[in-house]
Structure formats: structure tokens, C-alpha cells
Amino acid sequence: MNGFDALAAGLACPVPVNDDTVVQMAHGGGGRKMAQLIDGLFLPAFRSDALAQLGDGAVLTVGRERLAFSTDTFVVQPPFFPGGDIGSLAIHGTANDLAMCGAEPLGFSVGLVLEEGFPMNDLRRIVASIAAASAQVGAPVMTGDTKVVDRGKGDGIYINTSGIGRVRDGVSVGPERAAPGDVILVSGPVGDHGIAVMAARNGIDLVTQLLSDSAPVLPLVRALLDCVPEAKAMRDPTRGGLATALCEIAVASRVGMRIDEAAVPVRSEVRGACELLGFDPLYVACEGRFLAIVPPQAAERALAALRGFPDGAQAQRIGEVTAGDPGRVLLRTAIGSHRRLERLSGEQLPRIC
């Protein structure tokens, strides 16, 4: 039967392929499939109010202190990439998650899974990088663990870091706190890390100047919260990129968002690589940027604070929180049309032509 016959036969569809019998890469991709795993498996199993907030970390009250607690696991290949390595990334990632809770880091745990045969010199470089990054954010490695697996049973090195931090007095940020009228800011150009790692991984030699943005956002966050302690929400757009981070906040706060595409800073090298590969830079990971949602009267103050740092020089106001269409993020294109931003579904895959 061809399509024309199907037209005559009426409308029906085949049974979908049940593809969730084994774990797939997209379950860890930071997009919708991972959200399904969290909503369908983890949240019902753990029944934890703190986890259900789905913030970058949990905030718990101990006596009079509010403590932020976060964990992250790093499996990046290759372990050394332009602008960073897996060691610094493992500290930056967790420190940034704490910063997104409005917290100052107090200390880290570091868990290493090493594959038999991993070069000791590479391990030394990575450990030195962990030490330098923890010194940079002003919090020590306090506890750790090491396991070695048989050759072929790992991918060289995996690192898990957890961090604990103290939430700043007078600060209360959370993904559920965005309100209509608030202004959405981004601290710098998006997509550098994802494209730099992809270029290093695949030997794509297009972007010789491009470095990963892997860096602690803590100095910028401190400056922002010094000036704008009433900031509502912050998030670092890692896997799934800016679009996914915006969607997560829009859903958690039950608000809509309008984003102005022309205002989102993207480096021309990143745009070029994305054009070639068929990627959308709004969905490419960052490791040293964050988005902040602040009340409208604080927007200019916040931008001025961010722009005082080299990493924040390109900070931009990219849009507003709206009352309509809860959970929906609408992008106004540079030519005045509109399209919706969705959570990334699966991984972005390079296109054929």
C-alpha cells in the first residue's frame, strides 16, 4: 500500500517502538528523556521534598544555617580539551551548582573511578587541576574515594564531586521563584564549552580559537548578589543548553517567557560550527555561564555588576518572564517571527547534509 492508498484508507498509526527497555545515551543527555527518567523513576522512588524542587542543589536548614548540597559526575571525553580538563571541570561544575543556590562553597568531596592502565602523568595533571580549581573557589577538598576498574571496563577516568556550601544571608533563589515581569539575564556568550569539546573529540579543526568556557561563576554570582540580593532564580545552562535551562525554570515557576533571539550572545565561532553541524547554539552546553532572573527594577544594576568582570563583559538582558502560557518559552526571532523553545529531546545529532 502506498501513501495514496493510505489516504483513502483513513487515519491510523502504527504502534510506537518501545525503546525504554535499556538505558540509552539520551537518558543522560539533560533533555526530555532524562526528565522522564527523573519524573518516572527517581522522584517516585526517593519521595524527597528537597529532591522534588529539582534545583541545582538541595537547600537544607541546620540550626540557623541554610546549607546547599549538590553533586555531579563527570565523564567528559577527551579528559583534556581546549580551555580546561576533567579535573577543573569537576570542581567548577559543582561549585557552580552551589553558586546557583546562592551559596558560598565550604568544601568538596572527590570520587575517582580510574581504569587500569590510565597514564599516571595524566592523573597527576588532573589532580593538580582539581587542587588549583578548589583553591580558586576558596573551598578545599575535604573527603574522597578512589576505585580502579579493569582495563576496558571504564573510559580512562570518571570523577564525581559533591559540594556543600552556606547560602548567603538575605538571599533566596530557586527555580520556582520567577514571576511575571521579571527580567532574564545571561552572564556571557553561550555554547562555547559544548562546541570546544565536540571539536576536540572529533578532530573538527574549525574553531582553533575557541576555548571551553569552563570556569567558576562564583565571582560573578557574588557581585550580582551583593548588588541584587533580591534575585529570584539562577541556573547554569549545562547539558541541554540555555533553552533547556529556561524551560526548566518556566515549568518550575509556572510562568511563560519571551526571549529575544538577537539579544542572546553567541560567539561567531560557535555560530559557525553550529551552522555547519546543524546544531542550535541555544541547546549547546556551557560550563561557565549562568542565567539570572531578577525583578525589573534590578536589571540594570545586575548587568552593571556582571559586566565589571572579564567573564561577564558580554552579559545581556535576553528576555522577560510573562504571565501567559505557563511552562512555555517563546523566542522572538531577529526577523520578528516566533518559535517555541523546548527542552532538548535526546542528544543533538549532526545532520546529513
Next chain:
Amino acid sequence: MRHVDEYRAPQAIKGLIQRIAATMTRPWTLMEVCGGQTHAILKFGLDELLPERLRLIHGPGCPVCVTPLEQIDRALAIAATPGVIFCSFGDMLRVPGSHGDLLLAKARGADVRIVYSPLDAVALARREPTRRVVFFAVGFETTAPANAMAVYTAARAGLTNFSVLVAHVLVPPALEALLSAPGSEIQGLLAPGHVCVVTGYRDYERVAARYGIPIVVTGFEPLDLLRGVHAAVVQLERGEARVENQYERAALRDGNPAALQVVRDVFTVCDRKWRGLGEIPASGYTLAPAYAGFDAVQVFGLTDVTVDEPADCLSGLVLQGRLRPTQCPQFGKRCTPEHPLGATMVSTEGACAAYFHYGRTPAQAAHPDAARENEVSAL
């Protein structure tokens, strides 16, 4: 960014939209043939800006979408064979076969790898002499030269552990099948610019003359697409039916002779099944006899694998431009990018995925057509 920004300039786009509107004295229906064009139209929201009386229907030009089920099933069978490294362009990995997709095969232990160039697969075969490396040679005339070059290179190097699963398709025969179908509503075509970069557009001149429709060789940026629409509308208003080349900066009338030469050396034209369109005579490439030893279907003994398309899959209607994605009762409900019912929801260039990704759900209000489409009972 040079070579991009000048084709996305807002003022020029607004001016061209106005000129298109001013040119039209009556409604017209155009088909943009290539999935890349569909994707750009949705991504930039051109459908929202164009006059309502201009209807764009989305053509079959997405190689991932039209690759038939049996070829996907063959790919899955090869990938599951011990010792095989199965290489593919990224966006083939999510296309559902009869039982799962290549990503799922990978999760179950197959060695499936994304490559950015077919020559990377040849290099892999050189590095891994004890493994059998298979490349999924998918695409229109656009990717045929690079895929042909991979086979040519492997032959020159005497590689015996490299083969290709060929699923190449050709645009003009599919266009003729659509245009000659009863009830075709297509009044003009935006021809795929990148295909014409390789093949030139003499074949399209024959199609334009035979079916009496204007065809504009069109690029992929917003201004390219609008210039293509404008040129087609001007011809329709004047009652003309010729081929125009809007994509002059890349496409020539005779195409790229060097690329065509390697394609002619390595491939030969064959009948081919298209997902959603059925078998179309002389609409694909297969390996020429001199290169038959590189044919993965022969190497892995899969000539017997034939699969009929699910009789009730609607993506064929979408590929023919007879059903808008949002008119499908399953769009965004049972059929999503996570659980695609058909290939048009999988590929980045598939019409359904483009509608879904850019928020053209029936409930979405940003698109002026959304409410109206919602009221249209499915056909």
C-alpha cells in the same frame, strides 16, 4: 557572521515579504522540496510572516525520512553482527525500524558510531583491519559524491573490510511522481539548492516544461527562501513556467562535473523504494558492477530482507504534502521525538519534527495558522 548575516537581514526580509504580498492577486501553493528548507522556514518563522494566501507544502526532500523501513532493518541486522563497526551520519540513528533504532542497537551492545564524513569510515577500516566497517550511505544527490569517493578510496586502497549500505535517492523522479499523482495541488516548486550544486538543473528544466510549473532553484537562508517564493509567484502571476536559479552563488546549470564524474563511476541508477511514496522507477543509486564487492547487502547476505511499510503510517502523506503535521491526530500526542511513529518526526529535517520542535502544536497561539489548522478536520 559573513555569508550568513547578509541573508538574514531583517529589513531586507520585511521588504521582500511586502513585495510577495503585493505581487499576489490570488492564492498560490508552492512546495519547498528539501527538508533543510522546511526546517529553515519553521526555524525562522517565515510561514508566520508570509501572506496567508501563500500556502507552502513540505516536500519529500529529507533523506532520513524517505529511507525505507527495510533499509533500516538491514542496517540494524548488520549493526548487530559481531565484529562489525556500523558508521552513520548522526540523524539516521533515531529512525525507527521494525524493532527499534540504531541508538537502541548501540545500547544493546552494537558498535554504532557517528561519523562526519564517509571518508572517516574508510580511515576507520584501515585502522581496524580485523573488524568489518560498514557505512550507511544515505542521502540525495548532495551526499552521493562524498559517499562515492569513500567507495572509490577504499577500492584504491584494496580494503576488503569496508562496505556500504546504499540508500541513495534522486530528487527529480520523486518530483515527477508527486506532480503526476491525481489531485496534486503543487503549482510551483522551490528546488533544492544543495542538490543542484552537485547535479545542476537541466533535469528540472524538463520537469518544468512537462508539468507546466515554475521551478526556482532555492537556497536555505531566509532571504534565499523568500527570493525563491517571490520568483515563483511572479512567474505564476504571469503564467510562466521556467526554471530560475535563485541560488546563483553556489549552483550552476551543469552542476559540479568532477563530483558527477565520481558518482557516475561508482554508482548506477536503480529503482528504489521510498518511505511513504512506494517504489519509484529509476529513483536511486546502487553500486556499479565494478564496485559490487562493496555492497553491504551482498556482503552480509541481506537480499532477502524485504519489509512492507506499515499500511497505516501517515508520514507518507506528510512527505507528499497532503497532510500538515499538525493535522495528524497523533501529532504531539502518541507521536513525539521520543516516541516517533514515523521518520518525519525523527530527523532534524523532517516536517513533523520541525513543527514539533518549533512549537507548531495545535494549542500554540504564536502561529497565526495554529488555531485555524486545529479546526481543520484531518483531511
